[in-house]
Amino acid sequence: DTAVSQTPKYLVTQMGNDKSIKCEQNLGHDTMYWYKQDSKKFLKIMFSYNNKELIINETVPNRFSPKSPDKAHLNLHINSLELGDSAVYFCASSRDPSSYNEQFFGPGTRLTVL
Amino acid sequence: GNSVTQMEGPVTLSEEAFLTINCTYTATGYPSLFWYVQYPGEGLQLLLKATKADDKGSNKGFEATYRKETTSFHLEKGSVQVSDSAVYFCALSGRAQKLVFGQGTRLTINP
Numbered sequence: 001d002t003a004v005s006q007t008p009k010y011l012v013t014q015m016g017n018d019k020s021i022k023c024e025q026n027l028g029h030d031t032m033y034w035y036k037q038d039s040k041k042f043l044k045i046m047f048s049y050n051n052k053e054l055i056i057n058e059t060v061p062n063r064f065s066p067k068s069p070d071k072a073h074l075n076l077h078i079n080s081l082e083l084g085d086s087a088v089y090f091c092a093s094s095r096d097p098s099s100y101n102e103q104f105f106g107p108g109t110r111l112t113v114l
Numbered sequence: 115g116n117s118v119t120q121m122e123g124p125v126t127l128s129e130e131a132f133l134t135i136n137c138t139y140t141a142t143g144y145p146s147l148f149w150y151v152q153y154p155g156e157g158l159q160l161l162l163k164a165t166k167a168d169d170k171g172s173n174k175g176f177e178a179t180y181r182k183e184t185t186s187f188h189l190e191k192g193s194v195q196v197s198d199s200a201v202y203f204c205a206l207s208g209r210a211q212k213l214v215f216g217q218g219t220r221l222t223i224n225p
Contacts, residue, residue, distance in 0.1 A: 004157070033213075041201055041218040043158075048212060056212050090157055099207035100146040100165040105157035 003027050004106035006091050012112045013081055020077045021109045023091030031055075032074035033092040033103065034066060043090070049074055050097050081113045116141040120204050120216035127194055128224050135189040135219050137178075137204035145208040147171075147180050147187040152201045152218075161189075161202070196223045 004025045013019055025032065033056075034046040048056035049068040063079045078085060091106040121136040139145065146165045150158040162171030164180035164187065171178050176191045187204060204216040 041152075041220075043203065043215040043218070045212045045214075056210075058212075092158075097211040099209070099211055100163070102148075102160045102163065103158075103213060105150075105159070107155075107157045 004091055004093055004104050006089075006106040006109050008109060009107065010110050010112075012114065014114055015081055015083060017081050018077070018079045019081060019111070020075055021089055021091075021111075022073070022075045023106060024073050025091075025093040025104070025106075026072065027093055027095075027104060029093040029095050029104075030071060031094045031097045031101075032068065032071075033094075034074065034076050035090040035092065035105075037088040037090060037108070039087070047074075047076075048097070055097060078111075081111075083113050086111055086113045116145065116206055116208050116210070116214045118204050118206055118214055118216035120202075120219050122217075123201075123219040124222060125219060126222045126224065129196055130193045131223075133189070133191040133194045133198075133221070135202055135204075135221070137187045137189065137216060139185050139187065139204075139206050141185075141206055141208050143209050144182075145206040147178070148205045148207070148213070149176070149178055149187070149189050150203045150205060150215075152203065154200070158203065194221075194223050196225050199223045 031050045047066045052068045088108045092103040094101040148163045149161040162173040164171040167182035
C-alpha cells in the first residue's frame with residue numbers, strides 16, 4: 001500500500017506540449033504539496049493545498065496550475081512546456097499545515113522536455 | 115526569509131567511520147528542524163526532527179540536536195554502514211508553514 005503515489009514515474013515530451021502529473025495519498029492527510037527538484041538536487045516548494053484550498057503559491061510561472069479535486073488528490077498541470085521545466089517533481093502530504101508535522105513524499109516524476 | 119545551509123558534498127567515508135554533516139539555518143521565530151534522506155531513485159523520507167531548542171532527534175543511529183545559540187542542527191552517526199549511502203537534506207519549517215531545504219549532501223560509504 002503506497003502512502004503517496006504519483007503517475008507517471010517518467011514523462012518525456014516535446015517543448016510546447018501540455019502535460020499533467022497526478023498525485024494521490026491514502027493517509028487521510030489534509031495538506032498536500034508539490035516540490036521541484038532540479039538537476040543539482042535542490043528542492044523547492046511550488047504549491048500547497050489544505051482541504052482543497054491553496055495556501056502556498058510560490059513564485060512559479062502561471063503555466064503551472066495545481067488542481068485539488070478532493071483532499072486525497074493534488075494534480076499538477078503544465079502548459080507550454082519549456083526546456084527549463086525538466087526536473088523531478090515530488091508530491092508530498094502532511095496531517096495538517098503545522099510546521100512541526102512530518103511530510104510524506106511520493107516517489108517523484110522525472111519530467112524531460114526535449 | 116528563512117534559509118538553510120548544509121556542508122558541501124560529496125562526502126565519502128569508509129564503513130564504521132564517524133559521520134558529521136553540518137547544517138545551519140536562518141529563521142525568524144522558532145522553526146521546526148528536520149533531516150530528510152533520499153535513497154537512489156526514491157522520494158524523501160523523514161530521518162529525524164526536533165521542534166524546539168535543545169531537543170535531540172534520533173533514528174537509526176543518527177542524531178541531531180537543535181542548537182538555538184549557534185542556529186545549527188548538525189547530523190551525526192557514530193559508525194556508518196554502506197546502506198547509509200544517500201543524499202541527506204536539512205530542512206526547516208517556520209511560520210510560513212513550508213519546508214525550506216538545504217542544498218543536500220551526497221554521502222557515499224565504501225566497504
